[in-house]
Amino acid sequence: MEIKIIKLSQNELKFEVIGESHTLCNLLEKVLLEDEDVEMAGYDIPHPLIANPIIYIRTRGGKTPEEALREAVKKILEAKRELKESFEEALEEWREKSMGK
Helix, strand or coil: CEEEEEEECCCEEEEEEECCCHHHHHHHHHHHHCCCCEEEEEEECCCCCCCCCEEEEEECCCCCHHHHHHHHHHHHHHHHHHHHHHHHHHHHHHHHHHCCC
């Protein structure tokens, strides 16, 4: 994944994500907006066939947009880990039941 910073200030971050789509951007936007210190988060894909998503974050208070982004990524990775563990447990339970154990 390649990222190009377009704008960076104390409370704003705008960057382009090369080769990504709505899937990643929707998730990132949702998690960012759960943060009380994020005033605004969103993304735009200027043209679906030829453009890369541009993500925008604006924070308030003392939190920088970089901090908000790092925290959002940590939350996403934690949710991924929890999903993986839950799936592995459910799969093991299913196998045990189907094998008659």
